Amino acid sequence: MDAIARVRSFNRTVTERIGALDDGYLSRGRPLGQSRLLWEIGASTGGGAELRELRERLELDSGYLSRQLRALEADGFVRVEASPDDSRVRVARLTPAGVAERAELDRSSDALVGGILDPLTDRQRERLLAAMDEVGRLMTASAVEVRTVDPADPAARASVAAYFTELASRFDIGFDPARTRPTPDDEFREPNGTFLVAFLHGDPVGCVGLKLHGDEPAEVKRLWVASSTRGLGLGARLLREIEAAAAGLGVAVVRLDTNRTLTEAIAMYRSHGYVEIPDFNGEPYADFWFEKRLG
Amino acid sequence: MDAIARVRSFNRTVTERIGALDDGYLSRGRPLGQSRLLWEIGASTGGGAELRELRERLELDSGYLSRQLRALEADGFVRVEASPDDSRVRVARLTPAGVAERAELDRSSDALVGGILDPLTDRQRERLLAAMDEVGRLMTASAVEVRTVDPADPAARASVAAYFTELASRFDIGFDPARTRPTPDDEFREPNGTFLVAFLHGDPVGCVGLKLHGDEPAEVKRLWVASSTRGLGLGARLLREIEAAAAGLGVAVVRLDTNRTLTEAIAMYRSHGYVEIPDFNGEPYADFWFEKRLG
DNA sequence: ACAGCTCTCTGACTAGAGTCAGAGATATGG
DNA sequence: CCATATCTCTGACTCTAGTCAGAGAGCTGT
Known part of the structure; x- marks a missing residue:
């Protein structure tokens, strides 16, 4: 099998199994984009995430982001307020409910990862993780x-x-x-x-x-x-x-x-x-x- | 780093780079679903693909498939006709234009794979492919x-x-x-x-x-x-x-x-x-x- | 021959994702 | 203080993907 076919075959197997990790975000009955956003806001250090920074990180349209945040606000997971430094800039932060929800997302995503690792023996698991590290490293190198x-x-x-x-x-x-x-x-x-x-x-x-x-x-x-x-x-x-x-x-x-x-x-x-x-x-x-x- | 974090990190790197392989299908200004379908019809051996079989393979809604095929027909890439054995069953086959288009898709997808492999040295490439095989094998095992x-x-x-x-x-x-x-x-x-x-x-x-x-x-x-x-x-x-x-x-x-x-x-x-x-x-x-x- | 099945198609939907133009509020350099 | 730039928001869109119900044509066993 030539190199391209091997990459394609890898692609098929991996997207099918790993793509399922996104289902963890979907599993809470919310559009994927909102879950990802919720996750990303929570990932920001300390005080919350500036919208412009979120937009940059996730490459979102400003109107789109705005609407997504409104939806999360309506669910009570997020508060958006003006930055104290520059009141043009707005900062999104999770409410306690948002923090809990994000933890829940993490848990269901962990469970999906577990679904991949659990059926394997310890030795297979170790080899899979090592191979994943290697793929990740080399794909990073090629990027x-x-x-x-x-x-x-x-x-x-x-x-x-x-x-x-x-x-x-x-x-x-x-x-x-x-x-x-x-x-x-x-x-x-x-x-x-x-x-x-x-x-x-x-x-x-x-x-x-x-x-x-x-x-x-x-x-x-x-x-x-x-x-x-x-x-x-x-x-x-x-x-x-x-x-x-x-x-x-x-x-x-x-x-x-x-x-x-x-x-x-x-x-x-x-x-x-x-x-x-x-x-x-x-x-x-x-x-x-x-x-x-x-x- | 624990196992779950390693899988997540792999996920991020890989979806970003490998996800781009789908862009090869998108690059021809056609919805992804149609390109995939075009590809899949061409992959069928010899005389064309029965719609029911395509539906099964790609897990498509029958109405949805029908519409996609109509679009491909309108572009002149596909002909759909009744099966000689059973005229309830319809068979899709590529026209010469469709075959050419599919080859084009293959080429642009190959180029994207090349974009991953080319920056690497021969040794790195060999290691990447071996690690990909290993990941593919073990993820299949866990499936x-x-x-x-x-x-x-x-x-x-x-x-x-x-x-x-x-x-x-x-x-x-x-x-x-x-x-x-x-x-x-x-x-x-x-x-x-x-x-x-x-x-x-x-x-x-x-x-x-x-x-x-x-x-x-x-x-x-x-x-x-x-x-x-x-x-x-x-x-x-x-x-x-x-x-x-x-x-x-x-x-x-x-x-x-x-x-x-x-x-x-x-x-x-x-x-x-x-x-x-x-x-x-x-x-x-x-x-x-x-x-x-x-x- | 005909009931019941298979297969495909059409029409009528919904939802998510994303784009674009412009309005309004706020900052900043000269 | 004013022109200009930055940032966010709203409204009005588009596209892709996908679902669902039902009609119509064709097959098959009895």
């Missing part, structure tokens, strides 16, 4: 999109900021961006270089920059993967993609530096054909320097 | 329902018939039901015994019978698993359930006989605590006899 982005773009800025924060927490000597060798935006922009950002559901979850040095080897910098997406092979993917971009720009050799605390990164460089070389840039935070000949 | 059924019930009859057919094809000396020791229905009925059938989507896919012998050990017979559901642990499950049923009827020891060609069954008996004993029933087709003390 990640890597795009060339201008280094001044908010997504690039956020990525680099997160990268620096990460360095500060990992390096045993801390990290001060001011002490590292600076790289102005322009050096990550064609024709001087390029910058890639990995997005998951629109949020940046990784990045990598490339800085050309004329005939000298180009430099790979700012390779970062959000902690939420570790283990998906995203670092390797960014590395592959930046190497491909470099090759496309006529680069024959790439170099990079790294810190001794970044052990996974060092292992990854070695396993992807990078070989250790002496200090080539005097970067104060670096302990190791690597090089790879492309193509 | 199997084992019920006590009267031995005269059509599902029980069909199971036993399939069991005999299987024996005939496996035994090196063939199998003639008339030569085996007969078991009248009543011996698989309480208070003389019991009979379990495993159902998948309403179809029988396995069975097992129990025949009491007063204070003597009870006998497990007719243990069968459909070839379509091998490898799901269904044989072991039926064995467990019949042992539980036996224990519930006060049985302390169960026995069974088996043929040397049924090697998986023999291995299963051994691994489930059955020990070999001498011939206790003179069954002409048996080569091995086993016994297990319950509880």
